[in-house]
Amino acid sequence: MARRRQSPPLHPQIQTSEEGAGVTRRRSPRLNPQIQASEEGTGVTRRRSPRLHPHNHASEELSGMTRRIRRRRGTSPAAPESLPFNDDMLLEILLRLPPQPSSLPRASAVCKRWRGLVTDPRFLRSFRANHRKPPLLGIFESFNMMLDANGIARYRSYDHNYKRLHLNLAFRPILDPPDRVPCQRFDLRRHDIKIGKFRPNRLLGCRHGRALLMDHMRNEVIVCDPITGHGHRIKAPPELYNAYGAVLCAATDQGHVHGSCHSCPFKVVLMSLWGDEGADEDEEGNRPIVRVYSSETGVWGNAILTTTRCELCNCNPGILVGNVIYWSSKSVGSAISFFNLDGFTDDIIEFDLDKQSLALSKGPPDLDGSSRHQIIHAEDGAVGLAILSHGRFEMWQRKVSCHGGDTWLLQKTIEVHTILGLAPQIEGSMRVMEILGYDEDNGTIFVYVDTSVYIVQLMSMQFKKLYESNHAYSCHPFTSFYAPGSAIRGGDQAEMVHGT
Numbered sequence: 001m002a003r004r005r006q007s008p009p010l011h012p013q014i015q016t017s018e019e020g021a022g023v024t025r026r027r028s029p030r031l032n033p034q035i036q037a038s039e040e041g042t043g044v045t046r047r048r049s050p051r052l053h054p055h056n057h058a059s060e061e062l063s064g065m066t067r068r069i070r071r072r073r074g075t076s077p078a079a080p081e082s083l084p085f086n087d088d089m090l091l092e093i094l095l096r097l098p099p100q101p102s103s104l105p106r107a108s109a110v111c112k113r114w115r116g117l118v119t120d121p122r123f124l125r126s127f128r129a130n131h132r133k134p135p136l137l138g139i140f141e142s143f144n145m146m147l148d149a150n151g152i153a154r155y156r157s158y159d160h161n162y163k164r165l166h167l168n169l170a171f172r173p174i175l176d177p178p179d180r181v182p183c184q185r186f187d188l189r190r191h192d193i194k195i196g197k198f199r200p201n202r203l204l205g206c207r208h209g210r211a212l213l214m215d216h217m218r219n220e221v222i223v224c225d226p227i228t229g230h231g232h233r234i235k236a237p238p239e240l241y242n243a244y245g246a247v248l249c250a251a252t253d254q255g256h257v258h259g260s261c262h263s264c265p266f267k268v269v270l271m272s273l274w275g276d277e278g279a280d281e282d283e284e285g286n287r288p289i290v291r292v293y294s295s296e297t298g299v300w301g302n303a304i305l306t307t308t309r310c311e312l313c314n315c316n317p318g319i320l321v322g323n324v325i326y327w328s329s330k331s332v333g334s335a336i337s338f339f340n341l342d343g344f345t346d347d348i349i350e351f352d353l354d355k356q357s358l359a360l361s362k363g364p365p366d367l368d369g370s371s372r373h374q375i376i377h378a379e380d381g382a383v384g385l386a387i388l389s390h391g392r393f394e395m396w397q398r399k400v401s402c403h404g405g406d407t408w409l410l411q412k413t414i415e416v417h418t419i420l421g422l423a424p425q426i427e428g429s430m431r432v433m434e435i436l437g438y439d440e441d442n443g444t445i446f447v448y449v450d451t452s453v454y455i456v457q458l459m460s461m462q463f464k465k466l467y468e469s470n471h472a473y474s475c476h477p478f479t480s481f482y483a484p485g486s487a488i489r490g491g492d493q494a495e496m497v498h499g500t
Contacts, residue, residue, distance in 0.1 A: 087117065091126075094118060099131040101482035102178040124260070124483055133441050134259030137181050137482070138173040139475040140211065142203045169203050171226075171478070174455070174466050186226040186478070188213075193222060193231070204245035205317045207440070208258040209480035210266060212247035221268055221293075223247055227480055228262050236270065237291055237300055243270040246318040246325050248353075250294065259441070260481040268293040269325060269351060271358075273312055286310055290351050290358050304351075304358045311345040317476065319375040320440060321383045323353045326375045328363065328385070348375070364396045364408035372435045376458060377443055378411075386445060386458065388435055391416050391425055395458070416447070419461050420454055432472070439477035448472040 094117060097103040104127075108115040117123055128134075171186035184190075193201060193213065201222065204212045213222040215233075219241055224231040236243070246269045249261040256264075270293075273286045287309050292301040314330035327349040346368040348361045363385060367373060370387045378384030378397040385408070387394040395411045416433060417424050425431045436446040436453065444455050451470060456463045 090114075091117060091123065094123070095127055095130050097127075099127075099133075099135050099481060100175070100179040101135070101137065101181060104483060106178075119483070124481075125255075125257075128257040128260055128481055129255060131481075132257060134209070134479040134481045135175075135179075136439055136442055136444070136477055136479050137175065138171055138183075138186070139437065139446070139477050140186075140203055140206060141170050141172055141473045141475050142168075169201070172467070172475075181482075188224060188226070190229065193224060203476055204243075205247065206476045206478045207247055207320065208249040208261045208266075210247050210249075210261070211476070211478070212245050212268065214243070214245065216241070221245065221270070223266060223268060223295075225262055226478065227482070230262070232295070234268065234293055237303075239289065239303070240270045240272045240291060242274070243272040244315050244318060244327060245270045246320065248320060250296065259479060260483065265294070265296045267295070267353075269318070269353075271315075271318070271325075271327060271349065271351065273310070273315070286312065288312075288349050288358060288360075292353075292356070301356075304356060306349075306358045306360055308360050310347040310349065310360050312347050312349065315349070316374065317437075318351075319438060321375070321377055322381055324383070325351045325353070326383060328367070328373060328375050361406065364410070366394065372433065374435050374438050374445060376438060376445065377440065384411075386435070388416070388433055388447070391431060391433065393419070414461065416449065419456060420449060420463055420465075422449065434472040436472060437475040437477055439479065441477075441479045444477075446475055446477070 094107055094114075097107060104118045108118045118127075169188060171183050171188075173181045173183055175181070188201075188211070202214045202216065204214055204221075206212070209225060209227065211224045211226060213224065214220075214236070215222055218233075219236050219238070221234045221236050222231060223234065248267055248269070249256075249258050249264050250267045251258075251261060251264040269290060271288055271290045273288050288306050290304045292304075293299070294301070312327070312329050315327040316330050318325040318327050329345050329347065346363040346365070348363050350359050350361055351357070352359075364387070366387055366389065367385065370389055372388035374386045376384045376386050378395075382400075383398050385396040385398075387396065393414045393416060395413070396408050397411050398406050398408050400406045415424075416422075432448065432450055434448040436448055438445050442457070443459055444457050446466075447454050447456060448469070451468055453466045453469055454463050455466055
């Protein structure tokens with residue numbers, strides 16, 4: 001007598017013999033892979049198909065294979081089945097880590113092997129060469145704080161009622177955690193640099209991981225490395241008391257990448273607009289003078305003067321383009337621009353480091369009427385100029401002919417509110433706009449609009465809002481590579497490793 005088979009899809013968990021049936025009903029192993037039992041009257045043990053269930057091994061043979069695989073998994077990492085992974089392969093991976101401050105400290109915290117690799121001087125040289133440009137860690141803000149007759153701090157330096165000048169410097173980090181460097185880490189007072197009421201040290205500029213300051217009380221220049229804390233005090237020539245300056249790395253190694261030049265020799269360039277104070281008063285303009293200090297020789301070079309005079313009364317910080325340092329007339333805020341109309345000029349001072357020559361050139365036509373402008377890096381290594389005028393950015397580039405003559409060409413004009421995503425300026429109103437500084441390494445400019453500070457990448461015109469401020473302080477961008485161990489000490493490295 002045959003037994004009826006109940007449909008497995010309808011009764012997957014029922015197995016029974018019905019009266020009058022001669023065949024034991026079996027559920028299909030394809031529909032019931034997790035049930036294996038001997039059923040009455042069949043005499044055959046049901047097994048799941050290995051094709052449908054490759055990870056379940058019911059037979060003795062497959063169980064033995066599993067045991068052998070498990071034994072191999074417990075053997076040494078050097079087994080033939082493991083992927084070969086040597087130091088060369090690991091180095092190639094580590095070299096491609098981003099150059100942000102937390103990258104190498106975090107890698108060094110993995111194990112002793114990784115720490116040995118990322119702290120090796122050869123690796124660090126290759127790491128810098130791979131990225132070429134150091135990251136922007138933050139800015140040093142330089143502001144003048146005036147004290148009135150009652151000793152109350154004010155900021156409007158153009159008011160003649162404010163008698164005493166206090167120069168202040170502060171580091172402001174601009175990266176997000178874990179790459180954010182604590183502001184106290186670069187507090188220059190930790191490096192025995194007095195700032196404030198009784199020691200008006202003036203920041204002249206930052207470059208190649210160093211900062212340059214002028215101590216007017218002692219007539220000294222200070223070369224400071226904020227990362228290592230090392231500093232040098234150099235007596236300034238008496239004729240360069242009120243000077244503008246630039247510090248730069250003097251390393252001549254082939255393939256050297258600036259940005260971590262802590263132990264490299266350096267040069268200091270001081271430029272004064274008053275190189276001939278005893279000259280005939282009937283002569284118009286000033287005659288700039290430059291002298292260069294070398295840390296390798298420990299002495300100042302001979303005075304270098306221009307053959308012509310200029311009309312500059314005050315200058316922006318020097319910008320290095322190629323091997324030439326450029327100074328233009330100082331950008332002044334809108335609040336004081338009307339008191340300094342005589343300081344506007346299209347003169348640009350150029351000092352060629354290779355030729356050791358000082359010269360004057362003329363900027364574009366709009367420069368002599370602009371109170372807000374900045375020497376920048378243009379395309380193809382040429383010198384450029386960004387002019388902020390009537391709510392627009394004008395981007396100029398200087399072209400030099402084969403005969404030595406130069407011409408300024410207007411490359412593009414862009415509305416500032418379009419770049420920053422702001423509403424258009426209301427007709428008849430005045431929007432506060434200032435240029436605060438320029439990052440040579442990354443081609444970014446800092447602008448102040450209304451009460452916000454923005455950083456703008458001049459090539460792509462991408463921007464980022466950094467912070468709110470009630471005052472437009474000039475800023476000096478500070479760029480440098482951050483290496484584990486020697487560069488990050490104590491809590492700073494721990495903060496970056498743990499992302500706090």
